[in-house]
Amino acid sequence: xxxxxxxxxxxxxxxxxxxxxxxxxxxxxxxxxxxxxxxxxxxxxxxxxxxxxxxxxxxxxxxxxxxxxxxxxxxxxxxxxxxxxxxxxxxxxxxxxxxxxxxxxxxxxxxxxxxxxxxxxxxxxxxxxxxxxxxxxxxxxxxxxxxxxxxxxxxxxxxxxxxxxxxxxxxxxxxxxxxxxxxxxxxxxxxxxxxxxxxxxxxxxxxxxxxxxxxxxxxxxxxxxxxxxxxxxxxxxxxxxxxxxxxxxxxxxxxxxxxxxxxxxxxxxxxxxxxxxxxxxxxxxxxxxxxxxxxxxxxxxxxxxxxxxxxxxxxxxxxxxxxxxxxxxxxxxxxxxxxxxxxxxxxxxxxxxxxxxxxxxxxxxxxxxxxxxxxxxxxxxxxxxxxxxxxxxxxxxxxxxxxxxxxxxxxxxxxxxxxxxxxxxxxxxxxxxxxxxxxxxxxxxxxxxxxxxxxxxxxxxxxxxxxxxxxxxxxxxxxxxxxxxxxxxxxxxxxxxxxxxxxxxxxxxxxxxxxxxxxxxxxxxxxxxxxxxxxxxxxxxxxxxxxxxxxxxxxxxxxxxxxxxxxxxxxxxxxxxxxxxxxxxxxxxxxxxxxxxxxxxxxxxxxxxxxxxxxxxxxxxxxxxxxxxxxxxxxxxxxxxxxxxxxxxxxxxxxxxxxxxxxxxxxxxxxxxxxxxxxxxxxxxxxxxxxxxxxxxxxxxx
Amino acid sequence: xxxxxxxxxxxxxxxxxxxxxxxxxxxxxxxxxxxxxxxxxxxxxxxxxxxxxxxxxxxxxxxxxxxxxxxxxxxxxxxxxxxxxxxxxxxxxxxxxxxxxxxxxxxxxxxxxxxxxxxxxxxxxxxxxxxxxxxxxxxxxxxxxxxxxxxxxxxxxxxxxxxxxxxx
Numbered sequence: 001x002x003x004x005x006x007x008x009x010x011x012x013x014x015x016x017x018x019x020x021x022x023x024x025x026x027x028x029x030x031x032x033x034x035x036x037x038x039x040x041x042x043x044x045x046x047x048x049x050x051x052x053x054x055x056x057x058x059x060x061x062x063x064x065x066x067x068x069x070x071x072x073x074x075x076x077x078x079x080x081x082x083x084x085x086x087x088x089x090x091x092x093x094x095x096x097x098x099x100x101x102x103x104x105x106x107x108x109x110x111x112x113x114x115x116x117x118x119x120x121x122x123x124x125x126x127x128x129x130x131x132x133x134x135x136x137x138x139x140x141x142x143x144x145x146x147x148x149x150x151x152x153x154x155x156x157x158x159x160x161x162x163x164x165x166x167x168x169x170x171x172x173x174x175x176x177x178x179x180x181x182x183x184x185x186x187x188x189x190x191x192x193x194x195x196x197x198x199x200x201x202x203x204x205x206x207x208x209x210x211x212x213x214x215x216x217x218x219x220x221x222x223x224x225x226x227x228x229x230x231x232x233x234x235x236x237x238x239x240x241x242x243x244x245x246x247x248x249x250x251x252x253x254x255x256x257x258x259x260x261x262x263x264x265x266x267x268x269x270x271x272x273x274x275x276x277x278x279x280x281x282x283x284x285x286x287x288x289x290x291x292x293x294x295x296x297x298x299x300x301x302x303x304x305x306x307x308x309x310x311x312x313x314x315x316x317x318x319x320x321x322x323x324x325x326x327x328x329x330x331x332x333x334x335x336x337x338x339x340x341x342x343x344x345x346x347x348x349x350x351x352x353x354x355x356x357x358x359x360x361x362x363x364x365x366x367x368x369x370x371x372x373x374x375x376x377x378x379x380x381x382x383x384x385x386x387x388x389x390x391x392x393x394x395x396x397x398x399x400x401x402x403x404x405x406x407x408x409x410x411x412x413x414x415x416x417x418x419x420x421x422x423x424x425x426x427x428x429x430x431x432x433x434x435x436x437x438x439x440x441x442x443x444x445x446x447x448x449x450x451x452x453x454x455x456x457x458x459x460x461x462x463x464x465x466x467x468x469x470x471x472x473x474x475x476x477x478x479x480x481x482x483x484x485x486x487x488x489x490x491x492x493x494x495x496x497x498x499x500x501x502x503x504x505x506x507x508x509x510x511x512x513x514x515x516x517x518x519x520x521x522x523x524x525x526x527x528x529x530x531x532x533x534x535x536x537x538x539x540x541x542x543x544x545x546x547x548x549x550x551x552x553x554x555x556x557x558x559x560x561x562x563x564x565x566x567x568x569x570x571x572x573x574x575x576x577x578x579x580x581x582x583x584x585x586x587x588x589x590x591x592x593x594x595x596x597x598x599x600x601x602x603x604x605x606x607x608x609x610x611x612x613x614x615x616x617x618x619x620x621x622x623x624x625x626x627x628x629x630x631x632x633x634x635x636x637x638x639x640x641x642x643x644x645x646x647x648x649x650x651x652x653x654x655x656x657x658x659x660x661x662x663x664x665x666x667x668x669x670x671x672x673x674x675x676x677x678x679x680x681x682x683x684x685x686x687x688x689x690x691x692x693x694x695x696x697x698x699x700x701x702x
Numbered sequence: 703x704x705x706x707x708x709x710x711x712x713x714x715x716x717x718x719x720x721x722x723x724x725x726x727x728x729x730x731x732x733x734x735x736x737x738x739x740x741x742x743x744x745x746x747x748x749x750x751x752x753x754x755x756x757x758x759x760x761x762x763x764x765x766x767x768x769x770x771x772x773x774x775x776x777x778x779x780x781x782x783x784x785x786x787x788x789x790x791x792x793x794x795x796x797x798x799x800x801x802x803x804x805x806x807x808x809x810x811x812x813x814x815x816x817x818x819x820x821x822x823x824x825x826x827x828x829x830x831x832x833x834x835x836x837x838x839x840x841x842x843x844x845x846x847x848x849x850x851x852x853x854x855x856x857x858x859x860x861x862x863x864x865x866x867x868x869x870x
Contacts, residue, residue: 061801062801063799063800063801063802063838064800065800192794192797193797193799195799195802196793196794196797196798196799196802197783197794198802199799199802199805200777200786200790200793200794200799200802200805200809201737201777201778201780201781201783201786201790202735202736202737202738202776202777202778202806203737204802205736206739206803208736208739208740209730209736211734211736217731242703242720243720259731260723260727260731260732261727261730261731261740262720262723262724262727262731263720263723265743332837333801333803333837334739334741334747334749334801334803334804334835334836334837334838335739335741335801335803336740336741381801381802382801383739383801383802383803384801384803384837384838385801386837412740414743415741415742415743415744415747602797606800606838606840606843609839609840609842609843610800610838610839610840611839612839613836613838613839613841614837614838614839617837635742635743635744635746636742636744636746636747636835637744637746641835641837642839642841643831643832643833643834643835643841644827644828644831644832644834644841644844644845645828645829645831645832647841647842647845649842650842
């Protein structure tokens, strides 16, 4: 998280605007060696004399509602006129968190919570002080309401715009008292999204919609085997296709530039490329699985070790063992990856919908050799992120093509490019063992994870590779988890909820196996084991009660549940489904969420529904497989997602919380849905699905 | 190259294009109407849905030559900011979009459904909308918005019937 107030090198500063008005924001304290351009003042708020107030939004909008929620945080403390508050995406700048400026880890609100409210409160106090000076009264004799400063005991008032230029000259208050939750006017109330109308009328501009003068539409043919390179190519037929403007070789393949996207795509089909496929040309999913199985036979790095696991297993009344696995997953955001780049003598300029525009800048710097201050990045709406739009190759690819071809390009991944050239959620193979006492309660848990890492190892561990498993909240005294990294050049990446997206499935499905072996109800077992995790325990109780856990079901229907604490929030889900003719039909999902202080209930509901649909799509259908080093899937016909006719009813319960700080919601609902589904499937057919996706691994007799 | 003439959002439109070029790319790249989105290029996701003579079609697989002389409506022509289409009004009331990328296509499919079926059932909605993917998972809100749009459309029809000039 890039919580600005945690960075000692930043401080809040005010500045007058050219033409009058007031800006307030953070300035970076400079180390001597840093470039002068870092002195640029990048504000969070601009207040113009005409009363227009602008929030400079340092988080991108990939559907999570950052635009609206962050406007709410500022407006709450600034007490401005909500209707006159506008916003614009921030440029990339260190003060906004660059190079890690962006939205990831469900941290958008959490990392903005304090700095944005403080900025709003301090700006308001400065406006009050400016008014108090004009009236020659103490600031305590003033108050604010809806974009105006009012003088107590009179009808006198000034608008913020009228005070802005004077306020810019005042010192920024050192400290300020923020509102208590009881004083909130906006925070916690359902507030219409500010990006909705643009998205309903075709006016919202995404990366794919970017047009710059003399721009070419470009696609890039990459080696179908990861890590392969171009040996030689013949582009004569491509160049002859009407509309094709140029063909250039770049480090990752051969790019076709054209006057329209279709010509670029059609021209690309005519390329004749000889590839050097490299060392992964024989890789297959079966081979990867063998490698994982071998790793599980050797000791891994210890991720957690509590109590005497060996003794507990030796004395166990009963033991349960299972092997679980999940496949590689692509992200398939509906807007495929794309970036627009223009390079000229003055530097490089990029336009993109990126979750981390700071990394987009870094990618372009690497390719072009240009310094930070000469690579400008503009942020546009993102047509879905889900972890895929952090770094990625598309930005450096676009910059390199623009540089080599000598013209601006909008580089687009076709859907086939996206599915076959993504950076994937790694596949994982896990061995789990539990020891039960004579009463059927678990006393020891042992797990061993084998998968590629999401991020570089630290002391042999990638915490994400074991997140949701090794850090479980269950009071089982003896627990031991090991991690064996699978070193492989298949590109991997974060995927909505990251490690929890797979490990919570393993943990929660296996816990139901433990419950069955000990003859316990799955809810009863969890409630007993969560005595020291009261918020998660409560969420589970709320979901179970709302779903009628112990009430009779309609014929043919079964329930399953799962729960997890992640991203600072606590989530429990109960699924109701039926299995008919070998197909799973999910009818209803009851989802209880405790995310602390809610900012916008509507976006919490959206994120719960969205997180569940994203996780359910993967749990039911999704699998990326490799053969001869190539991804075998290519588009939605063989890498499908949940559709309207399979959509369950989702009942979201937002639990009132005493926690005055917000928890994350963007990824929180994704992990629990897969285990809740397989737990209900087990209730329905008496067999556990230990490998996802469900549709391909349901026992034949089901 | 050929000159193809058709009606686009109520206005005559003429375009020079390869006859095989899909309507999607004519709209986006030649006419700069970017509200219609690319998602798959093989009629699997519905992001490119527009109306051809009032019917929902996938513009990614519709060659421009097939459009000659016919009427195309895109999301830009569905309603105006001052007079939103009932589908847009309902989508706004329910506050449906997340990333928003699929919503042009979703609304065009829904508008075509409501034009031929004033009060669609949930099963009708399943059938008409299953071709439109939403990776953000807004389906439940889309379903609610279609039912709401049906109400708004009925109110508008009633208002028109009551108006002496037959217009609102």
